[in-house]
Amino acid sequence: MNQIRSMDKRLTKNQELVFGALTGTEGPQSAYTLLDRLRADGLRAPLQIYRALEKLIDLGLVHRLESLNAFVACSHPSCSDHSTVAFAICDDCGLVNEVADERLASNLKEVAVDYRFSLKQSIVELRGTCGDCAATSAKPQ
Amino acid sequence: MNQIRSMDKRLTKNQELVFGALTGTEGPQSAYTLLDRLRADGLRAPLQIYRALEKLIDLGLVHRLESLNAFVACSHPSCSDHSTVAFAICDDCGLVNEVADERLASNLKEVAVDYRFSLKQSIVELRGTCGDCAATSAKPQ
DNA sequence: ACCATATGTGTAATAACATTACGCACGCAA
DNA sequence: TTGCGTGCGTAATGTTATTACACATATGGT
Numbered sequence: 190m191n192q193i194r195s196m197d198k199r200l201t202k203n204q205e206l207v208f209g210a211l212t213g214t215e216g217p218q219s220a221y222t223l224l225d226r227l228r229a230d231g232l233r234a235p236l237q238i239y240r241a242l243e244k245l246i247d248l249g250l251v252h253r254l255e256s257l258n259a260f261v262a263c264s265h266p267s268c269s270d271h272s273t274v275a276f277a278i279c280d281d282c283g284l285v286n287e288v289a290d291e292r293l294a295s296n297l298k299e300v301a302v303d304y305r306f307s308l309k310q311s312i313v314e315l316r317g318t319c320g321d322c323a324a325t326s327a328k329p330q
Numbered sequence: 331m332n333q334i335r336s337m338d339k340r341l342t343k344n345q346e347l348v349f350g351a352l353t354g355t356e357g358p359q360s361a362y363t364l365l366d367r368l369r370a371d372g373l374r375a376p377l378q379i380y381r382a383l384e385k386l387i388d389l390g391l392v393h394r395l396e397s398l399n400a401f402v403a404c405s406h407p408s409c410s411d412h413s414t415v416a417f418a419i420c421d422d423c424g425l426v427n428e429v430a431d432e433r434l435a436s437n438l439k440e441v442a443v444d445y446r447f448s449l450k451q452s453i454v455e456l457r458g459t460c461g462d463c464a465a466t467s468a469k470p471q
Numbered sequence: 472a473c474c475a476t477a478t479g480t481g482t483a484a485t486a487a488c489a490t491t492a493c494g495c496a497c498g499c500a501a
Numbered sequence: 502t503t504g505c506g507t508g509c510g511t512a513a514t515g516t517t518a519t520t521a522c523a524c525a526t527a528t529g530g531t
Contacts, residue, residue, distance in 0.1 A: 201508065221487065234511065239489065244508090255396040256453050258488060258517095275438075277447045288441055296437050297456065300429055305461035306418045312397050312455040315438065320446030342479065362516070375482065380518065385479090399488095399517060 199248075206230050207241035208250060208262065216283050217259035254278065254285065256314045261285050273297060275313035281322035288315075340389075347371050348382035349391060349403065357424050358400035395419065395426065397455045402426050414438060416454035422463035429456075 200208060210226050211218060218226075220238045232238065242260055245251035252261050254276060261276075264287040273294040277286040293313070301308035318326075341349060351367050352359060359367075361379045373379065383401055386392035393402050395417060402417075405428040414435040418427040434454070442449035459467075 203509075219488075235489070236491095237510075240508075255455070275441065277442070277445055279447075280450070286445060286447070288445060290437075290441050290444075293437055293441055296431075296434055297454075300416065300431050300434055301418070301456060301458065303431075304418055304427060304429060305464075306420075306427070306456060307459040307461075307464050308456055309421070309458040310456075312453065312457065313438075314396070314453040315442060315447060315449055315451075316453065317442065317450040318448040320448075323446075323448050344480080360517075376518070377520095378481075381479080 200245075201241075203232065203237055204241045204244055206232065207238060208245055211245075211251060211260060211262040217254050217257055217261045217278075217285055219257075219259045223260070252276070252287070254314060255312055256316065261287070263287065265289065273311045273313075275315060277315045277317070277319065279319035279322055280316055281318050281326070284319060286319065288313075341386075342382075344373065344378055345382045345385055347373065348379060349386055352386075352392060352401060352403040358395050358398055358402045358419075358426055360398075360400045364401070393417070393428070395455060396453055397457065402428070404428065406430065414452045414454075416456060418456045418458070418460065420460035420463055421457055422459050422467070425460060427460065429454075 206227050207223055210223050220235060220242065223242075224232060224235060224238050227238070242251060242253070246253060246260075250263055252263055252274065253259075254261060257278065263274075275288040275290065275293060277288055279285070294311070297311045297313075298308060300306075347368050348364055351364050361376060361383065364383075365373060365376060365379050368379070383392060383394070387394060387401075391404055393404055393415065394400075395402060398419065404415075416429040416431065416434060418429055420426070435452070438452045438454075439449060441447075
């Protein structure tokens with residue numbers, strides 16, 4: 190929260206509102222969900238949300254989850270390489286775990302080299318069930 | 331084409347039309363692009379496309395590209411594990427290369443284990459520039 | 472033959488996600 | 502002061518995907 194606040198300095202009002210809405214809730218949120226939550230704060234149009242999200246993503250504060258059409262606040266905004274992050278998305282509870290695995294990142298880079306592909310961004314989204322949900326459904330009571 | 335034909339046997343008319351439209355063009359296509367191309371064949375509603383795509387994906391004949399909201403025919407329909415495939419998507423020419431890398435697949439499984447995540451599907455989409463496009467833009471003439 | 476079930480079809484309407492176009496405002500540097 | 506980059510607000514539109522309903526066909530069991 191302290192670190193987060195310190196980054197707010199450079200954010201505009203709309204960007205701060207959107208970022209606040211994302212950090213204030215666990216789990217990913219769609220642009221329109223954000224819009225609904227921020228109507229009370231004066232935001233009225235999708236574009237206001239999308240513009241803020243675009244900037245926040247540029248700044249590395251927010252990630253887009255392609256398979257969900259939704260957005261999450263970055264779990265470790267101070268980290269270096271935001272272009273290679275993976276997400277474990279629980280299809281049960283909807284929560285998302287941001288995974289930073291150095292071997293995975295370098296593995297993807299190698300694959301790109303093998304295929305003579307100039308890699309700009311890696312999208313890695315793991316779908317399945319998180320440990321908590323698996324435990325819960327295993328012991329129904 | 332011969333191999334493809336042999337698989338058509340189990341496909342319904344709509345599924346065959348959609349699969350044909352995907353294999354008959356290089357590069358990914360959106361559901362609505364497919365619909366437009368298939369209007370002449372009698373398809374009229376998005377749902378007809380989406381239903382066919384769903385089945386084709388189940389059968390492992392087609393992949394969905396999440397970051398593009400588009401679909402491609404699988405490059406190697408006979409291969410075993412369709413849950414872990416990667417795609418190299420060229421942002422220049424739009425072509426997609428299907429990547430089957432065993433190390434990447436096992437790496438993702440390891441990551442899932444590390445995070446106590448029960449993995450059902452891996453979405454891996456590499457964005458960047460393909461070798462051909464890189465070569466072309468390097469020599470502008 | 473009868474029924475149940477699973478799968479596929481067709482149409483219409485609507486929901487959900489995202490962008491384009493336009494005009495205005497502010498801060499800053501040439 | 503002018504020009505430029507960035508952000509803001511509004512409206513309209515474009516694109517992607519789903520829900521709801523009704524009907525059809527094939528299969529397998531009794």
